[in-house]
Amino acid sequence: MYDLVIIGGGPGGVAAGIYGARKKMKTALVAGDFGGQSKVSAEIQNWVGVKAISGFAWAKTLEDHLRAQEGLDIFQPDLATKVEKSGEGFAVSLQGGKKLETRTVLVATGSSRKKLDIPGEKEFDGKGVAYCATCDAPIFKDKITAVIGGGNAGLEAVLDLLNYSKKVYLLEYSDRLTGDAATQEKIKASPKAEVILQAEAKEIFGDKFVTGLKYQDVPSGNIKELKLDGVFVEVGSYPNSGFVKGLVKLNDCGEIIVDHKTQTTSLRGIWAAGDVSDVLYKQNNVSAGDAIKAVLNIYDFLK
Amino acid sequence: MMNSVKIYSTPTCVYCKMAKDFFQKHNVKYEEFNVAEDEKARAEMVQKSQQLGVPVIDIDGKIIVGFSESELKKALDIK
Ligand SMILES: Cc1cc2nc3c(=O)[nH]c(=O)nc-3n(C[C@H](O)[C@H](O)[C@H](O)COP(=O)(O)OP(=O)(O)OC[C@H]3O[C@@H](n4cnc5c(N)ncnc54)[C@H](O)[C@@H]3O)c2cc1C
Numbered sequence: 001m002y003d004l005v006i007i008g009g010g011p012g013g014v015a016a017g018i019y020g021a022r023k024k025m026k027t028a029l030v031a032g033d034f035g036g037q038s039k040v041s042a043e044i045q046n047w048v049g050v051k052a053i054s055g056f057a058w059a060k061t062l063e064d065h066l067r068a069q070e071g072l073d074i075f076q077p078d079l080a081t082k083v084e085k086s087g088e089g090f091a092v093s094l095q096g097g098k099k100l101e102t103r104t105v106l107v108a109t110g111s112s113r114k115k116l117d118i119p120g121e122k123e124f125d126g127k128g129v130a131y132c133a134t135c136d137a138p139i140f141k142d143k144i145t146a147v148i149g150g151g152n153a154g155l156e157a158v159l160d161l162l163n164y165s166k167k168v169y170l171l172e173y174s175d176r177l178t179g180d181a182a183t184q185e186k187i188k189a190s191p192k193a194e195v196i197l198q199a200e201a202k203e204i205f206g207d208k209f210v211t212g213l214k215y216q217d218v219p220s221g222n223i224k225e226l227k228l229d230g231v232f233v234e235v236g237s238y239p240n241s242g243f244v245k246g247l248v249k250l251n252d253c254g255e256i257i258v259d260h261k262t263q264t265t266s267l268r269g270i271w272a273a274g275d276v277s278d279v280l281y282k283q284n285n286v287s288a289g290d291a292i293k294a295v296l297n298i299y300d301f302l303k
Numbered sequence: 304m305m306n307s308v309k310i311y312s313t314p315t316c317v318y319c320k321m322a323k324d325f326f327q328k329h330n331v332k333y334e335e336f337n338v339a340e341d342e343k344a345r346a347e348m349v350q351k352s353q354q355l356g357v358p359v360i361d362i363d364g365k366i367i368v369g370f371s372e373s374e375l376k377k378a379l380d381i382k
Contacts, residue, residue, distance in 0.1 A: 040317045056317045077372075126354035126368065135316035138339030139355050160315075164339075209355065230355070 001101045002028050002073075003302055004295070005092050007080045008108030010036020012274030012287035014062040016106050019295040021069035025302065028073040028100055030080050030092065034066070035059020036110050037237075037275070038284055042134050048285055075100075080109075083244050083270070090269060104298050107248075107256060107265075107272040108291050109240035111282075116148060116233055120204030124231075128210025133157035133232050140165050140230045146213055147171070148201050149234035155179035157232045158187050167192055169226060171199040171215060199224075204231055239276045251278050263294035271298060306379055308333040309361040311348035315339075318370035319358040325372060329381050 006016045009031025020027035038044055041055035050058070067074070075094060082093040089103040113131055115121060121129055130136045133147070137160040145165045147157045150172030156179075161168045170177075170187065175198050177184050187193045198218040205212050213226045239255045249257045249266035256265055256272040260279070263271045271294040273279075274287030308326065310333055312319035326333045336344035338357060352359045352366050360367040362378045375381070 042315060054317075056320050126356045128355055130356060132316075132356075135313060135318065136356050137315075138313045139345060139349075139357065141339070141342075141345075208353070 001089070001103065002026050003102070004028070004104050004106060004298055005030065005090075005100050005102040006106045006108060006291075007031075007083075007092065008036070008106075008110060008274070008276070009034040009063075009066075009076060010108065010110045010274060010287060011038075011062065011284040012036075012108035012110065012291035013106075014066045015288035016108060016273070016291040016295045017066050017072055017074075018069055019292050020298075021072040023295065023299050024071070025295075025299065026071070028075065028102070029066070030075045030078055030094060030100070032077055032079050033059075034063040034076065036284075036287075040132060040134060044284070046283075046285070080243055083107075083247055085247075103269070103302060105270045106263075106291065106294050106298065107241070107244060107270065107276055108274045108287070109243075110275040110287070111237040111239045113233075113237050114235045116201055116235060118201055118203055120206070120210075121233070124204050124206055124210045127208065128206060128230050129204060130230060130232050131234075133160040133234075136230075136232075137161050137164050142166050143229035144227065145169070145230035145232060146226060146228050147232045147234055149236065150174070150177035150179060150195075150197075151234065151236065152179040152183070153236075154234035155183040155187060157234050158193060159183065161230075161232065162187075162190050162192055165192070165230070167194070167228075169193075169228070170195045171201060172197050173200050173218070174198070201231075237275075241276055244270070248272070253278075261293075262297040263290055264297065306331065307361075307363050308379075309336065310334070311336045311338050311344060311357060311359040311361075313337065313339045313357050316357050322358050322360060322370045322375070325370070325375055329379070331379060 003025040004027045006029040017029040039055045039059040079095040092100040141164040144167045146169040199215045203214040255278040258277045263273045273290035273294045275282045338345040348359045
């Protein structure tokens, strides 16, 4: 029987693991990976105490710090598939088959990238449909590409692609781009970039690889077609809360509703922190801090 | 037995770095092709894997797309 099972290996989960172990609580941590979402970031420049570090190197520092703790049980790579009430506490089922009995649970499972959910997206995944411009932009050298989504991630993807592609479309559903103004200026200044507003992606098509994209011009309702070789999807993210749905209260976006003073959820014995919660600011330092708040509160709760 | 290991990568791809770290950790010799620069390698990669994402790893002709520790361990017979 554990005192605490932490679910998640991002900055939130890792910070919680370190605090849980140091508080000498009997703690287990389950994680798909270490580092979480920013692991693919080319450079993190705001992790307090480190001027600049690649996402990958940063993730390694988190993992090393976590593994240096004594008396912490780590289940990685594995995933929690279900949390249910069991006696006085909870049972956490893992994809790998184990079942962990625990008095308390901290959910720090962050969020995952949204898909477009349109015809062709799945069929051409990896065959022109891509989700990481930092990784795959060079493969689209001298090709025509499009980025779907005009937030910060979408704008960054356009900049990555402009280094290689001969033409980059940026499609945004609303009537303006929302990302960083300075990045927008850079894109507008490039003769290779073309911004299409009020455009809703409808279908990705091709033969062996992607050859084009259909979108709807929202004001007129007309369907238009672009000839292109690559579609980079940057349409935001959704919280990984599915496995506790029905157990704790979620808001309309699927985020776990927490008390921001203690990180408690609607169900006694379950805490949540980081991007999976309804925290307003989604940042590495914030996730770590909130998860630490949760562990300290859990410690008081168990006393 | 020595495996012939090739990795097609880009300099900015995190999963490529993870794969290379994995090889180094397990003393696996590998040949790297930077498909951001090397057009011939890029074409070869697409032809072998029938897709457009990195990393592509070729272990004695077996093609693995992306980084998966368990798949690499299986292909290289690492416990
Ligand atoms: C490309 C990119 C760059 C970013 N750059 C920055 C930056 O420079 N600075 C900054 O402050 N923020 C940045 N952010 C935001 C930051 O990454 C997030 O706020 C942060 O990752 C949230 O941390 P978290 O621990 O709450 O969740 P996540 O980082 O999302 O981690 C979730 C963890 O839970 C695991 N998990 C998910 N489901 C399960 C399950 N069912 N069972 C077990 N484990 C599970 C995952 O494997 C992962 O380890 C960036 C985000 C992105 C996408």
